[in-house]
Amino acid sequence: MTRKVLILGGTGQVGRALKRLSWPADVALDVPARAxxxxxxxxxxxxxxxxxxxxxxINAAAYTAVDRAERERDAAFAVNGVAPGVLxxxxxxxxxxxxxLSTDYVFDGRAGRPYDEDDAPAPLNVYGASKLAGERVVLEAQPQATVMRTSWIVGPDGNNFLTTMLRLAGERAAxxxxxxxxxxxxxxxxxxxxAQTVLLRRLDDPTAPGGLLHFAGAGQATWADLARSVLDASRARGGPHAEVRPIATRAYPTPARRPADTRLATGRITRDYGVRPRPWDETVAxxxxxxxxxAGA
Incomplete structure (x- = not known):
């Protein structure tokens, strides 16, 4: 019997990655376009x-323009805070x-340690508040749903921090x-x-735990650390490279406030589903x- 899986957000980074995975023969993906x-x-x-x-x-769709959300609150909440409850x-x-899927930005970054699923959220910006609203309406409508928070997502597709660093390195020296x-x-x-591991387990075992789960790469980094890792890996492969000059947040003001430390603790997903995050720098390389x-480099 075929098991149909609806994937929303198929043009995003995680949506594209879900489509590229190898799935069991009895699973059929339906990935509708946004239109x-x-x-x-x-x-x-x-x-x-x-x-x-x-x-x-699997709902991987989201309004992700963190700064624009400050002036488009209604649009951010419509996609991130209301639609998930309907789903x-x-x-x-x-x-x-x-x-x-949700985000580390539901936290204010003041704990000084990795956040676990039982820590109280306190978002600093509209984007984080909209994602928190989405988590809550999902779990109110379906307490056994899985809400997976993740952080600082990078990939080879589209516009994200990693692809931006590679583009800028081709344009400037620092x-x-x-x-x-x-x-x-x-x-x-x-x-x-x-997400696939959790989903397949839950399809096979209705008693598998739902609720909040954290998943993020192993280790920690600042944005400057991540930039250096990206550009060092690029240089090692003959790609663009540039000097990374570290600056303070106050030197780069943005409409949305960013939390200072949103490391996510991932012990629960390892305990309940055997999922062990890989070191972030390995996956970046x-x-x-x-x-x-x-790109033919």
Whole structure:
């Protein structure tokens, strides 16, 4: 019997990575384009899930423009804070497993240690507040849903910090990068694998635990550390390189406040699902190699 899985956000980093994974022969992915399913259209979302015969839904769609969200609060909350509740309610009605992706930015970064799933959220910006609202409506509508928080996602596709550093290195000799914000860089491919592991287990075992899970790359870094890792890996493979000049957050003001330290503790996902994050610098080197190969470097 075929098990259909609906993936939302298929053009994003994690969505693309999910499509590239090897899936069991009895799993069929349905990845509608944004034009085919507007998440802010509640009736369309309910109809798609209610009539689709899905065994599971992965919501990797999000409004991710952190700074723009400060002036587009309604748009951010529509996608991040309201739509996920509709999806969760529809999935619960259809008896479909739901995995919803969230973010480290639900925390204020003041703990001075990695955050676990039981720590109280306190977002500093609209984006974080909208994602927290989404978590809450998901778990209210479907308490057994899995809400997976992750952080600092990088990959070979589209616009993200890694691809931006490679582009800037081809344009200038030095790049100023913030060095007083700490987190755990995470490869989009690793997020996809973690989500797949949880999903397949939950499809096979309805008693597998749901709720909040943290997943992020092993280790920690500042943005400047991440930039150096990206550009060193690029230079080693004949790609662009530039000097990374560390700066303080106050030297690079942005509309949205950023938390200073959003490291996520990942012990729960290892305990419950056997998922062990790989070191972030190893995955970054692999992504750089993939990106440069695709660019013909």
């Amino acid at each position: 085919d399913l507007d998440l802010t259209d509640a009736e369309a979302a309910r109809r798609r899930i209610g009539q689709g015969g899905y065994a599971a839904v 969760a309610d529809a999935a619960a009605t259809a008896d479909a497993v739901l995995i919803h 790049i100023d990068v913030v060095d007083d914000q700490t987190g755990r860089p995470t490869a989009a491919s690793e997020v996809a694998r973690a 692999e992504i750089v190699a993939e990106r440069l190969k695709g």
